[in-house]
Amino acid sequence: xxxxxxxxxxxxxxxxxxxxxxxxxxxxxxxxxxxxxxxxxxxxxxxxxxxxxxxxxxxxxxxxxxxxxxxxxxxxxxxxxxxxxxxxxxxxxxxxxxxxxxxxxxxxxxxxxxxxxxxxxxxxxxxxxxxxxxxxxxxxxxxxxxxxxxxxxxxxxxxxxxxxxxxxxxxxxxxxxxxxxxxxxxxxxxxxxxxxxxxxxxxxxxxxxxxxxxxxxxxxxxxxxxxxxxxxxxxxxxxxxxxxxxxxxxxxxxxxxxxxxxxxxxxxxxxxxxxxxxxxxxxxxxxxxxxxxxxxxxxxxxxxxxxxxxxxxxxxxxxxxxxxxxxxxxxxxxxxxxxxxxxxxxxxxxxxxxxxxxxxxxxxxxxxxxxxxxxxxxxxxxxxxxxxxxxxxxxxxxxxxxxxxxxxxxxxxxxxxxxxxxxxxxxxxxxxx
Amino acid sequence: xxxxxxxxxxxxxxxxxxxxxxxxxxxxxxxxxxxxxxxxxxxxxxxxxxxxxxxx
Numbered sequence: 001x002x003x004x005x006x007x008x009x010x011x012x013x014x015x016x017x018x019x020x021x022x023x024x025x026x027x028x029x030x031x032x033x034x035x036x037x038x039x040x041x042x043x044x045x046x047x048x049x050x051x052x053x054x055x056x057x058x059x060x061x062x063x064x065x066x067x068x069x070x071x072x073x074x075x076x077x078x079x080x081x082x083x084x085x086x087x088x089x090x091x092x093x094x095x096x097x098x099x100x101x102x103x104x105x106x107x108x109x110x111x112x113x114x115x116x117x118x119x120x121x122x123x124x125x126x127x128x129x130x131x132x133x134x135x136x137x138x139x140x141x142x143x144x145x146x147x148x149x150x151x152x153x154x155x156x157x158x159x160x161x162x163x164x165x166x167x168x169x170x171x172x173x174x175x176x177x178x179x180x181x182x183x184x185x186x187x188x189x190x191x192x193x194x195x196x197x198x199x200x201x202x203x204x205x206x207x208x209x210x211x212x213x214x215x216x217x218x219x220x221x222x223x224x225x226x227x228x229x230x231x232x233x234x235x236x237x238x239x240x241x242x243x244x245x246x247x248x249x250x251x252x253x254x255x256x257x258x259x260x261x262x263x264x265x266x267x268x269x270x271x272x273x274x275x276x277x278x279x280x281x282x283x284x285x286x287x288x289x290x291x292x293x294x295x296x297x298x299x300x301x302x303x304x305x306x307x308x309x310x311x312x313x314x315x316x317x318x319x320x321x322x323x324x325x326x327x328x329x330x331x332x333x334x335x336x337x338x339x340x341x342x343x344x345x346x347x348x349x350x351x352x353x354x355x356x357x358x359x360x361x362x363x364x365x366x367x368x369x370x371x372x373x374x375x376x377x378x379x380x381x382x383x384x385x386x387x388x389x390x391x392x393x394x395x396x397x398x399x400x401x402x403x404x405x406x407x408x409x410x411x412x413x414x415x416x417x418x419x420x421x422x423x424x425x426x427x428x429x430x431x432x433x
Numbered sequence: 434x435x436x437x438x439x440x441x442x443x444x445x446x447x448x449x450x451x452x453x454x455x456x457x458x459x460x461x462x463x464x465x466x467x468x469x470x471x472x473x474x475x476x477x478x479x480x481x482x483x484x485x486x487x488x489x
Contacts, residue, residue: 081454332486380446380473384439
């Protein structure tokens, strides 16, 4: 095991400032999820955002960091074929023995406390309007306490995925500085699991034909959320690059440029595609496009040239529009917030874009293979694990609210008060496609 | 069908991980990793199909 990496004082100070921007990404996600839901559940989605963030932070500090650890810290290894597979950290629970200062481990803890909150908030977009508050918190306990730290250890704390290069000569090993795999794809796959368990919203799919359109109740909120998310992502990508890729502070400039360009290209492409398809640009799909560009930048911002960031973002913009369409129309997956398309599919594209466009691993075929192994782990292990845990929760404490609650709206049913009490409560008319 | 799909997902991952200690040449590893991924995608397809909302 290598010694813990040391950070210069400049890097550490800059890292703290960048990490303190990350909660803005949570603000953005919360606004987006709330705005894309109907008004009858707006307060519930926002409260759920706060609550799952709170649960994630506490559980991660109590248990999660013990499994994830930080580079250079104690860990358990399995010897397989003569090679040491670092598979889980060996930190004490409740941060015992960890001094909270400007050390690398402390900064990793701080960043991860915010990051796991982002991963936990992502499924709220898919479960909006029918996912019980208590069930979302229980699901978050398992995500923050086990699934997230386990995978994040493999990627960020010298775990076997990140060591594929040194162990088996596969480029630099699996590369992901900003959390495209650990935060975005994991959050997106959790969203997929929740969408499957909950089923679609009442009235979404009828026997007559295609799905009913259930519009966002506040697109302005969604678009403002995109701007907040942008600020948070600048911090997330930059801090991740300094801590996990040992980038110099000067690299922050390239990362910020690439993050912005990726989101910019993605939103414009999404707007153009929707204009071509529907004769007008669609605001909520364009917002999802912006977010997909940010998600792609999480994997690739530290490694791409700016032109490549534009291209990667543009592809994300196209992908997310068609993915939302396919998920909703063909696969009958009701995802009000577009969480699966933006975070899972966007994140997977970002991981591939690293191998396709960057010099990471010298652009080698080994790097391609390392990225594919990471993707295979997400789909082949993390998705079944996440879904299995959510399914077990559902046996004991059902995730879905009952039909009355869904009709009334989660605000009145679970919270006893609507988000907009001065306005007339909803009607049940939906626009048929 | 859903359970079969998840078992295929896990099996595909098992194949991917097994290639690392068992095979040494890059083309062989790549071939088996892609095979494992293909198995995972089949499994994902089964799970998706089992979750489709029935029409009518």
